[in-house]
Amino acid sequence: MKTPITLAKAGEDRIVSEVTRGLSRRPDVVVGPGDDCAVVKSATRGHFDLLKCDAVVEGVHFLPDAPPQAIGWKSACRAVSDIAAMGGWPLFALVTVVARPRQSLDWLREVYRGLDRAARRHRFSIVGGETSRTADEAPAVISVSMAGRVEKNRCLLRSGAHPGDRLFVTGRLGGSRAGWHLRFQPRLDEARWLVKNFRPTAMIDLSDGLAKDLPRLAHASRAGFDIDLGALPRRRGASIAQALGDGEDFELLFTIPQKSATRLERAWKGRFPKLDLTAVGRITPAGRGDPESLLGSGGWDHFAGR
Amino acid sequence: MKTPITLAKAGEDRIVSEVTRGLSRRPDVVVGPGDDCAVVKSATRGHFDLLKCDAVVEGVHFLPDAPPQAIGWKSACRAVSDIAAMGGWPLFALVTVVARPRQSLDWLREVYRGLDRAARRHRFSIVGGETSRTADEAPAVISVSMAGRVEKNRCLLRSGAHPGDRLFVTGRLGGSRAGWHLRFQPRLDEARWLVKNFRPTAMIDLSDGLAKDLPRLAHASRAGFDIDLGALPRRRGASIAQALGDGEDFELLFTIPQKSATRLERAWKGRFPKLDLTAVGRITPAGRGDPESLLGSGGWDHFAGR
Numbered sequence: 335m336k337t338p339i340t341l342a343k344a345g346e347d348r349i350v351s352e353v354t355r356g357l358s359r360r361p362d363v364v365v366g367p368g369d370d371c372a373v374v375k376s377a378t379r380g381h382f383d384l385l386k387c388d389a390v391v392e393g394v395h396f397l398p399d400a401p402p403q404a405i406g407w408k409s410a411c412r413a414v415s416d417i418a419a420m421g422g423w424p425l426f427a428l429v430t431v432v433a434r435p436r437q438s439l440d441w442l443r444e445v446y447r448g449l450d451r452a453a454r455r456h457r458f459s460i461v462g463g464e465t466s467r468t469a470d471e472a473p474a475v476i477s478v479s480m481a482g483r484v485e486k487n488r489c490l491l492r493s494g495a496h497p498g499d500r501l502f503v504t505g506r507l508g509g510s511r512a513g514w515h516l517r518f519q520p521r522l523d524e525a526r527w528l529v530k531n532f533r534p535t536a537m538i539d540l541s542d543g544l545a546k547d548l549p550r551l552a553h554a555s556r557a558g559f560d561i562d563l564g565a566l567p568r569r570r571g572a573s574i575a576q577a578l579g580d581g582e583d584f585e586l587l588f589t590i591p592q593k594s595a596t597r598l599e600r601a602w603k604g605r606f607p608k609l610d611l612t613a614v615g616r617i618t619p620a621g622r623g624d625p626e627s628l629l630g631s632g633g634w635d636h637f638a639g640r
Numbered sequence: 641m642k643t644p645i646t647l648a649k650a651g652e653d654r655i656v657s658e659v660t661r662g663l664s665r666r667p668d669v670v671v672g673p674g675d676d677c678a679v680v681k682s683a684t685r686g687h688f689d690l691l692k693c694d695a696v697v698e699g700v701h702f703l704p705d706a707p708p709q710a711i712g713w714k715s716a717c718r719a720v721s722d723i724a725a726m727g728g729w730p731l732f733a734l735v736t737v738v739a740r741p742r743q744s745l746d747w748l749r750e751v752y753r754g755l756d757r758a759a760r761r762h763r764f765s766i767v768g769g770e771t772s773r774t775a776d777e778a779p780a781v782i783s784v785s786m787a788g789r790v791e792k793n794r795c796l797l798r799s800g801a802h803p804g805d806r807l808f809v810t811g812r813l814g815g816s817r818a819g820w821h822l823r824f825q826p827r828l829d830e831a832r833w834l835v836k837n838f839r840p841t842a843m844i845d846l847s848d849g850l851a852k853d854l855p856r857l858a859h860a861s862r863a864g865f866d867i868d869l870g871a872l873p874r875r876r877g878a879s880i881a882q883a884l885g886d887g888e889d890f891e892l893l894f895t896i897p898q899k900s901a902t903r904l905e906r907a908w909k910g911r912f913p914k915l916d917l918t919a920v921g922r923i924t925p926a927g928r929g930d931p932e933s934l935l936g937s938g939g940w941d942h943f944a945g946r
Contacts, residue, residue, distance in 0.1 A: 341748065341773065342741035349745065349771050353752040360731070360765040372767030374732055377683035387693075387734035387785050389772050425666070426680055428693035430736075430783045435648035439655065442647065446659040459666040461678030465655050466695050467647065472778045477736045479693050479785030 346542075347550070369492050369554070370416040370539060371482070382489050384482040386416045392473035396516065402441045404516040405476065406448025412541070413480040414456050415520035415584045419539040420491075421529035422484030423522065424458035431465045432475040445476065456522055458482075488529040490588070495536035495555035499589035499617040502598070505610055507544060507583045508572025515582040525586055527605060532598055537588035543581035551587065552617065561615035589617055652848075653856070675798050675860070676722040676845060677788070688795050690788040692722045698779035702822065708747045710822040711782065712754025718847070719786040720762050721826035721890045725845040726797070727835035728790030729828065730764035737771045738781040751782065762828055764788075794835040796894070801842035801861035805895035805923040808904070811916055813850060813889045814878025821888040831892055833911060838904055843894040849887035850920075857893065858923065867921035895923055 341349060354367040364382060365373035376383040390409045392398055410427060417424045429449060431442060442465070453460050458480065468474070504521050521539075528534055538551045544566070552559045568577045590598060595613065602611040647655060660673040670688055671679035682689040696715045698704055716733060723730045735755060737748060748771070759766050764786065774780070810827050827845075834840055844857045850872070858865045874883045896904060901919065908917040 338744035338746055340742045340744055341739055341771070344745045346771065349748065350769055352745065353748055353771075354766070354769045357752070357756050357766050358760045360763070363732070363765050363767055366765070366767050367769045372732070372734065374767060377685075377687075379683075381683075385732055385734055385767055385787065387736050387768060387770055387783070389736045389738055389770065389781075389783065391738055391772050391774050393775055394773060426669070426678070426691055428678065428691055428785050430693050430695045430785075432695055432697055432781050432783075433647055436646045438644035438646055439650045439658065440644055442655065442659055446663070450663050454664045457666070459669050459672070460660070460663050461669055461672050461680060461691055462693060463656055463660045463673045464693055464695060465647070465652065465659075466697050467700060468697050468781070469699055469779050473775055475695075475738050475774070475781050475783075477693070477695065477738075477781075477783040477785075479734050479736075479783075481691065481787065 370419040380486055381483050384417050384420050384422045386413050387479035388412045389475055389477040391475050402444035403448035406445040407452050408516050409476040409478045410449045410452035411520045413478045415539040417482040418520050418522040418525040419537050420484055421488045422482045424480050424482040426459055426461045426481045428462040428479045430477040432468045435467050490537040492536050492538050492551045492554035495557055495589040495617045497617050497619045498592055499535050500592055500595045500613055501589055501615040503587050503612050503614050505585040506567045506569040508576035508580045509569040510580050510582040518584045521586045534588045534590045540583040540585045540587055543579045545578040556620050558618040558620050560618050565614050567610050567612040676725040686792055687789050690723050690726050690728045692719050693785035694718045695781055695783040697781050708750035709754035712751040713758050714822050715782040715784045716755045716758035717826045719784045721845040723788040724826050724828040724831040725843050727794045728788045730762055730786050730788040732765055732767045732787045734768040734785045736783040738774045741773050796843040798842050798844050798857045798860035801863055801895040801923045803923050803925045804898055805841050806898055806901045806919055807895055807921040809893050809918050809920050811891040812873045812875040814882035814886050815875040816886050816888040824890045827892045840894045840896045846889040846891045846893055849885045851884040862926050864924040864926050866924055871920050873916050873918040
């Protein structure tokens, strides 16, 4: 008898690609599982609707003693970050909280306060809430699903990068677990400004670390990449390995044609003087670049737990 | 120092009403938290969009040895049942699976097979999948969020019932845990037929048992109710208490003006000869009827675990 393959052994990308393969698909689905969000036809002329769900698990994405408002903020902002990475904006959110019977009502109230803070900041509404109990000692889970919208001609997939495009990253990477992962600002305003004023070719939000997310973008674009590890913008005290592999940076990684790069860098400094924008490399033809060496250096895999 | 109120003590309805009170709300939200689904303005002329999320937890909603296809079927069909209860139809679903690292890839594949079976049967698409790990011994959680649509003039809330309206229930109640809860058929076709051919005034799906769900409908409609316990359609072997309190029937409970009741009963027999439709009572003015006695007899409360 063969030993069954566990989820830890299969790893996240294989899991998603295997289980979603062959699913039935309505003709109004534009992009199914595999990008930051699903894209579906919208009745709003010239627009697509965006759909995303994302869960945080106690002990994995936050510690039991994390401030509950921060847990709520994080669960909502993770989904906002994915919607931003498509070039869109959030509209509605549904929240599922799975909690222990002995958890306090105050804890849950605070989680919702954090969720609502994110909703006010990013102008979406929490339209549904569901709570379900779990076992007495089991970790709490907060799952947020979000609907958003984007103009068709501004919708950015992972798959549009071309050889020669420059690679940019916002903010600084690594060391997120020291606090940033609970209080990060999803780059929604920045992403909207970018798609309104430039023509980036592909975008992804850095949730699992550049070492995992850049190869995903390149793979989706059937391309390779060259990256200048020395140029990586690092959070204070973070090593290159941490900038590559820690994950939960929730910064944007995007590609843009070489000819727009200089204009972008100048305009960015004027518009977002406090937020770094760093050129970290370029897209190459497929087979060039070296995804394996980056992958070897880390990236967070939820099931492997590293 | 006051003892903090636990979720188990607060109970489900109080939890939802307390934590969702005061949430910010966009002007395009028609119905926020508290009904079977959220209702938001749709760009599709004459329609509303429906949004719903719902989670199943191992050990609470299914046992560890439940067939994984049935777990998938159940998690999707619970949300379909809520969309049906609004008079609408499902379009898109997002799935979050929280699982143990050592859970097998085959288990997850089978869960997705069950989800896809529900998608094909009820003509929606699974457009996004997310998996996250949990602790080694923690229960698995499957959360499904769903977007649907309904014609504005057919959208049915819990709150539209009037004194004098007749109360009807589809199918048979009680004893769901013997198997029905894993293989139930959400009453989507029946609900659509109903809103197309009649003018029901309020509807809810029976997920927590008539003893909890009927008072919710009456409360939302600021009304009372009289119920004929002897008339309750019971699953073979189920007592009246079980029909009231077991929950997970996923049948429809709806109200319709007295003058349409006879025509409805006749038309239903012709259209759905194999599915019972039973008149179980009527709506009364508020303060009449006896919600407390029903509530005393049970109804599933997820946090209390009964």
